[in-house]
Amino acid sequence: MPGRKAPEATRREQILKAAYEVALNRGIDGLTVRAVAARAKLSHGLVHFHFKRKAQLVSALLDWVLATTTVLHVPAVIARIPRARDRLRALLRQEMDRLAKEPRRIRLFFEYWALGTRHAPTRARISAELDRYRAAFRTMTAEMVQREPGEGAGVTADGLAAVAVSFVNGCAVQAMIDPTHFDIDQYLAAVEGIFG
């Protein structure tokens, strides 16, 4: 029954939500226009009406995934911690907790990542997003290097920030691979055991 109106924004959101669900269940390859339409209980023609090309749909979904995954929020409780190093550790812990709770979205994020390897625009957007994420850590690591010099030779603020991001990534991957056997406390204790 054509003609049933719905505000443009609403329909787009509805379709995007359906696309997200399909991508979670079937992966990016399984993200077909028809599957999304079926999930949203719409005709595939309508999906093409709101997103002229499939690429636009995939791109819009990437926007959403990035906006909800790689945004670093520093709560006041952490910001108040005096020592930079402790603050960084607390922040890492927060991010581990946050990402470990959403292994499915993380998996989707990595699928986009793999896709980016063969698709320059996607790669550029993910890369830019990770740069911002790293920059958010950098202010903290800069303070660390400044206040605690001589700790390690050749350790720069950039290097520390890169490691922080990489560390979070590693944990996210681990949580994605084996969500049940991932214990954050064990993990942190073991890291200090090896490198402390």
Added chain:
Amino acid sequence: MPGRKAPEATRREQILKAAYEVALNRGIDGLTVRAVAARAKLSHGLVHFHFKRKAQLVSALLDWVLATTTVLHVPAVIARIPRARDRLRALLRQEMDRLAKEPRRIRLFFEYWALGTRHAPTRARISAELDRYRAAFRTMTAEMVQREPGEGAGVTADGLAAVAVSFVNGCAVQAMIDPTHFDIDQYLAAVEGIFG
């Protein structure tokens, strides 16, 4: 021109090699029977002759990827290091080096991983392979826990081994994402800066 004979094993290897190259360039989704045949300069019918189903081809490629990626080799130089912790560190460094040099194969490995999320048999095989990889670390971490007790509360040999694998994974991902900006020395120094 039909009839040109080649030993069964040779043809299979030739096709698998072509499949690997296609998978590296186009990803697992892009791994089509026809693309593999074209790469190997054969007809697609022949590919179906040697691998009855596409799934068999994909599975055989996974075998090859696992056999060349998640096998831990401990060289004599490292085995001779007296302190378990130093030995573990050296081993981690070796694995970081090794995996950082092959970001493309790592990417393929992760693609299989993502695929395993939706395909139980694949998941089981990857999981079993990682268990073996972790077990190889475990003998070392067990010694560590035994000889250096009281270092950290609640740190078990299993926990340490899991972290070792996760650590290597994190580095592999980092090297895959940004091969040019990944500096192992910086990385290790930064880890000690944060957790030391």
Added chain:
DNA sequence: GCGCGTATTGACCACGCGGTCAATACACAG
């Protein structure tokens, strides 16, 4: 009540895919 524009549908198209199969070229035993 009447148009007008927008949202919506489903039929339709071309394409590439995985898979099947009869025909055929070759190696080799006799």
Added chain:
DNA sequence: CTGTGTATTGACCGCGTGGTCAATACGCGC
């Protein structure tokens, strides 16, 4: 030289895909 079995080809089928488009139902200003 001939027969037999295996390796190889290319035509073919059915399917699901992304995408287009005419037809149409609806909301709304007049």
